[in-house]
Every structure is written in structure tokens, then in C-alpha cells.
Amino acid sequence: MSDSDGNDSFCSAFEAISINIRFPLSHDELESLDKKLTRIVYIQQTDASYHRALNDIKDQPSISLMIEPSFYGRHQATSVLAVATANETYILDIKALGSIFPEMAKILEADQPRKIVHYSHRVSDHFRYKHGIVLAGVSDSFVALCLARQEKSPCSLPEAISLVFGLPVEDLLCEEVIGASESRRNFTARPLTQSQLRYLARMVQLQHRMHDRLIFNSICAQVQRMSMEFSRNFLGFQSSDVALNMGPGSRFGFHLIDSCYKLTAEGTTLPTPEDIDHHELEQRRGRK
Template sequence: METLDITLQLGQMLLVQTASELLTGTLNFVDPKRRIIELENPYDQRSNCQYNSPQILSFPQIKKLQIVREDEPSSNSNSCSDTGTSPTTSESHTSYNTAAARTPSSSPESKLVASEESDITLSTTELELIHEQLNSVVCITQTDQKYHKALADIRVQPVVALIIEPVDYGRTHRTSVMVLATYQTVYIFDIIAMGSIFREMKQLLEAERPRKVVHYSHKLVDHLKNRHGVKLGGIFDTFVAVSIVRGIKEPMTLIEAVEKILNINQIFFHSEAEDPLHSDIYKRPLILVMRLLLAKKAILQLKLHEHLLHKHMLKNFYSQCEIFSQTFCESEDATTPLEMQRKGRAGFQHIKRSAKEFEFKFNQLAE
């Protein structure tokens, strides 16, 4: 790696991926001759850990690099030892950006490049909320007060993320865990410890509301029906949504979809101590990295749903709403108020229905 393909300036917020870390921090020093950079207030988003001291990284260590913000962020109260990488359990308030834009595949010795292939960059506020959620995951092992409180919370939500593990082979494997996540809280239900999915949970899963955001619903529905006699209702499948939006029909796991659409690098889901993607989901008690993995998947599955629905699938609708809303506000014509009468049709010309976009077949629904 002889040169950088992006211009670095002191004070920039950088996202740096190494073989074992995904760091965000402020560029404090760069030496092209010695081929090193120094990050101030480095934060490892993969382990949810803030380091106490600056980190020096050599160019050969760096696999990918992105400038994520020009202004200097605020500091984080969480801390780890200079060499530690274990997750913290206190609340995080760092201003950082974990949106890892996907860059072209490269070896550690290839040039650093800033990717232009980008769909969305999560805001600092969104990312702070994600880490707050990761530090307050609720694990449920029995039908106690915590269980019923969780169901009461989930029941009043408009939409929740639903993850069941393992589900790759549908009905073949017994259920280990079920994760239901709201926009505020992630609930991990230990089905092995609980022994079953009970009646009140079945009713919640079969109801049309809250809508359940799932990935690969065909596998999950097969698992629930044949293992627990549950007919899942209110399905929003993020795999189907990605396939429609991108116009492709290729296998894509949830993590792969998050990487492609939200630009969150896969290393965000891994742990240096133990790779949860290859851990035993039936091992008890559930290890911390497994709980974090499940929570991250559920949280970002909701983000994926929100982005695909509102930024892509309803894009034309929101555009028309914006145009229609401006019908009167810029007018200086004195007669404008007269056009606002109850049966007035001003602005209606801006509403254009696309048959390809909204194919509602009411006659079929009536049948």
C-alpha cells in the first residue's frame, strides 16, 4: 500500500477496518512515509468498546477506510483497558458512525479506497440508540413477570423484528431462541429454558399486528407451523423487499442484506473472542457474544424494514405527498384561500397513480 486514494486531514472522523476490529475515531496524526495513522478516541463498534488511549495503525493493517465525518465527535464515557477488547455493559453516548460503506474487495496490502457504492448512512443518533439497545437486552427464561411485561410491550407495537434460531432448515431443528425486538427494546426468549411457545405468545405471533419483520419467511413459517403449530401473521419479509427493490433473486442472508443496503460491515457482527456465527446455538447459558449477535440482527432488521419501505417502496408516494403539500404555501394570489373550499380540487393534478406501483386487486380481496 504505497499511497492513499483519499485525502486525509487531521480532525476527520474515520471508519477503519482491520482484521479484527472496526474502529471509528478522530484522525490525530498521519505519516505517509512511515505509513501510519493515529486515531484519537478510538471506538471498536464490533465489541462495543471505547479505548482509553489513541491507537496507532499501520497501512498494512488497514483493510478498508472511510471518512465518515469532518467535524470532531464528542467523547464516550465507556472505557476498556488499552489492550482489552471485551464488551462493556454501561450505556454508550459516543458520537460516531458505524455505517461501513462497502468498498471493493481487497487484500490488507491493497490501496485504501472510499466507496462510492452507498445506499444509506445511519445517523449518529440512530447509532447511539443501537448501542443503548445492545446494553439493555432483556433475556427471558421463564413465564414470570418479566415475560408478561415483555408481551404487553410487544403487543402494542405497530411492528417488531422476529428472529428464530436455528431456522436454516425449517422444521428440521428444534427451537433454541426466539428474538422479538421493538424500536426500544430487544427481548430474547430462551425457548429451551421455557420448554415451549405458550398460548399468549402464539396469539401474538398469529395476529396481524404487530407486523413481524422477518428474513427468509418461508423457512421461519415452516419452522413455526411444524414445530409449534403457529401460523405466523402480519409478515414483512426483508428478503422479498430487497429482491424487489434491487431487482435480483439471489440467496442473501440477513447479514448480507444489512451489509448491502445499510452499509454495515460484516465484521460488526463478529467477536474476536469467539465467532458467534459458528457457535453452538444450543449451548447454555447463552454466551454474551451470541446474545449481542442476536440483538444486532434484530435491531438492524428493523432498520432494514424502515429503510426499504420508506426510502424505496413508498418513495414515489412520499414524493407526491411533498408536491401536493406545497400547492398553496408559495402562492401570493389573494384568491388562494378561495381555492381551499371543501370541494376544491386544487393540487389534485399532482396525484398520479402508477398501476405498476400499487396493484391493489380489491375484487380478489373481496373473494
């Protein structure tokens, strides 16, 4: 791999966006993120911190995952695994630990907690072929972004976060990630710097928030809008006209449903009421 390969994800231009999917972070959300970045748990051995992290992770309804190196799937050895829960960020140094142990593998292969990842096809390929782990319960933030934008074009995690929250990409990255050293960009050099740890924590925390923001504030808002318009189909119609369009096979009013939203496609489902309740609870926790 050449030195230039590691920068590919940060060089592509943003595509034109036909839909407003920008949701700036509030002052409280930025403060909450700053607090979380000051208490990153860096794990290099299976000590008390490691076991506390496992207990916290497995008790979550959803977690955010990120691996580095993040591109090329099975063709790169795992160096770092970053995990964000509702209140904590764990950076597991897989290079130091030597492996992803069975306790963590069991969590990754379970349907719960739900795992939020970006470019899940690469992440899943990596886990399967490097560790024999079949990642389950996947919710892909790139898929959510494609649905919200109603188009499909490459968009790295930093680019997506910049796009959704209106944050400059350069403010999200760190010197090591954009520098000339491939080992620093790919997080294979040791020791990891504080800038690298904060970058990983920032990405994995914002990935979780971005995914939920896209699902609930963008996609669900559009579904609610279409539902409201659909529900008012017969307003202003005479009773005789309404009767003609209420037969079992009638398609009257279906034009109000935007067919671009393929929310029932394989692997994509609408959030349940429990999902929405959990989202609101996490939002409240995040503001503390």
C-alpha cells in the same frame, strides 16, 4: 448436518446492484442502537419480565422477529426467539422455557402487531411444524430487499443489513456465529454468551430499521418520483393534443411507470398514510 452447513449463509458473494439502496445509519441511530444493546432482556422463565415483555410486544404496531437456528425450518428445534419492539429487545430462551406458550402464540397468530422477518417462508414453516403456530401479519425484509434491488438472489439477514447500511459483515457477526462449533453457531449450546445475545439483539433491531428504510426511503421514494413524473404528463402540450389523450381508455404517459415495481403483487401492498405516520414516529423514538 455437517459443521460447514451453518456457515452457508455468510459465504455467498453479493450480487451486482443496479440501484443505490445504501442508507448509512446516522450518528444518532448508532447511538440509539448501542443503548438498546446494553439493556437486552434475556428471558428463561415465565416470571415478571416475561409477562412485561408480552404486554409490551402485543401493544406494538410492529415487531421484528428472529429465530435460531434460522435455517432448515421444520428440521431444527427452536432454541432462541428474539423480538425487538420500538425501544426494547427480548431474547426468549425457548430451550429453557420448554415451549412457546399460548399467550405468545396468540400474538404470533394475530394480524397485529405486524411481524418483520427475513426469509419468512423458513420462519413460517418452522412455527407451523414445530409449534402449530400459523404466523400472521408478516412483512418480509427479504421481499423488501428484492423489490428495492429489482432482482432476486440469496441474501442472508447479516448480508442484507451490511448491504443496506454499508456496515462490514464481520462487524455484525460474533465469534460464535463464525466459529467451528455447530452448537454455538446454531445457538443450541448453553449458556448463551454475551456476544451471542448482543448479536441476536443487533440483528433483530437492525432488521426492523432496514425493512422500514427500504420501504420508505427506497421503494416509496421511487413511487413518489414516478408519481411526480406521471402527474406532469401534459405539461407543454396544446389543449387539442391533451384532449385526444385523456379518454377513459387512454394509456398516454403509462411509459413513465416502471413496470419492474410490482408493488400490488399478492402479499405486497403500498404503505398507508397511517403506516407512514407510524414510521416517522418510530424514527423519532429511535433517536431518543
